[in-house]
Amino acid sequence: MKIDRMIGILSVLLQKEKTTVAELAEIFEVSRRTISRDIDSICQAGIPICTLQGAGGGIRIMDGYCMDRTLFTSKDMAMILAGLRSLDSVSGSGYYRQLMERLQPGASFISGKESVLIDLSSWDKSSVAPKIQLFQETIEKKQLVSFTYCTSKGEGKRVIEPYYLVFRWYSWYVWGWCTERQDFRLFKLNRMDFPVKTGQAFEGREAPPPDLSAERNTALEIEIKALFSRKQKWRLAEEFGMDCFQEMGDGRLLFSSVYTDMENLVHWLLTFGDEVEVLEPEEVRERIMRAAENMLKQYGKDS
Secondary structure (H helix, E strand, C coil): CHHHHHHHHHHHHHHHCCECHHHHHHHHCCCHHHHHHHHHHHHHCCCCEEEECCCCCEEEECCCCCCCCCCCCHHHHHHHHHHHHHHHHHHCCCHHHHHHHHHCCCCCCCCCCCCCCCCCCCCCHHHHHHHHHHHHHHHHHCEEEEEEEEECCEEEEEEEEEEEEEEECCEEEEEEEECCCCEEEEEEHHHEEEEEEEEEECCCCCCCCCCCCCCCCCCCCEEEEEEECHHHHHHHHHHHCHHHEEECCCCCEEEEEEECCHHHHHHHHHCCHHHEEEEECHHHHHHHHHHHHHHHHHHHCCC
C-alpha cells in the first residue's frame, strides 16, 4: 500500500502547498514514522520535499523545483481515481475507496461526475480477491508463497518469489521466480489452489518486466488456421479483435492465431460446434474428430 500513500501525499502537497507529518499520519491512518519513511522515499524518487521547523512550519515541495503544479489535475487525477476504483472492485477491503475519499474533499480539480469506470472483478471474484490480497502483502514483505498449480499436464506444488501482480484481459496473474524451474514464470491466479505464506523471506533479485506474450508454463506454440461461419464474427472479434481473420469469398472467416495450450485450444474450438472447420495443424483436426466420435458414442449408446 506504500505507493498508494505516496500518491496521496503528493496529491495533498499539490493541493495544500504545505502540511505536517501529524496531519498526513491522521489522513492515512498510519504512524508518523511511516509518513517520514514515505517522505524519504519520495525524495529518493527525485521530488525534493523540504521541512520547515517551528511555528507555522511543515513540509512542502521545495520552492524552485520545476514540477508542474497541475500534474494531478483534471484528466490525470481522473485516471488515477479510475485506477483506484478498479482495484477496489477486487480488493474486497474497501481500502482504495477510503483512499479516494481522503483525496477528494476540497479538491477543486476533481469532477463529481465519473467518466471512466473500470471493473476488474469477475465471476470468480470471491476466490481471486483473497489471492490478490495475499500476493500484495507477500510482494511488499518479500515472502515466499507456496501453492498447488494446475496445468494441462497435471498439478504440482510450486514455491515462488512473487514480484508483480498482473491483470491481462480477463485474468489475474502473478509474475515470480519459480524455485523449482529456477526462472521467472507467469502463474494464473484461478489455477492456484491453497496459496499460503511460507513465512520465509527472500532477498529479492533483479526482476525483468513480466513476459505477457504467453504464460510461459509451456514452450509449445500451435499455429492454428480455421474457417468459421460468418455468424461467429462477433465472437472472434470480441475474443481476438477484428484483425484475427480474413473474410473469404464464400462469406466464411479465415482465422489465424498462435496458441500455447493444446487442450484449451481443442475445447475452445469444440464450443463452436459445426460452425468451424480446422484447416491446420493436422493434430488438432484429429483430436476434434476423436472428440466427436466419443460424443457420438456417449449420446448414441442408448439409441
